[in-house]
Amino acid sequence: MMQFISQWFLRRQRRKRAATYLGHFPDDMPAVQAVLMALDLSPQASARDAAEMLMGSAISNEAWQKISARWERAWAALAT
DSSP states (O other): OHHHHHHHHHHHHHHHHHHHHHHHOGGGHHHHHHHHHHHHHOTTOOHHHHHHHHHTSOOOHHHHHHHHHHHHHHHHHHHO
C-alpha cells in the first residue's frame, strides 16, 4: 500500500514539473507525454527509450543525434 502511495505522489510530482516545463517549451508536448509514459512503465528507461516507444521502432544513431537535444532536455526536467 505504501509503495502505491509513493508511486502516486511521484507521478503527481512529475506531472506538475511537466506542466511547468511545457510553459517554457510548449513544442515539446509529444516528448513530455512519451517521457511520462516511459517513466511510469519503467523508471530505468532513458530518453531514447521514450522516443523509441513513441515512434514504435528503434532509432538509428544518426537520427537520434538530430532529435536528442529535445528528448534529453525533457528527460532531465522530468526524471529527476
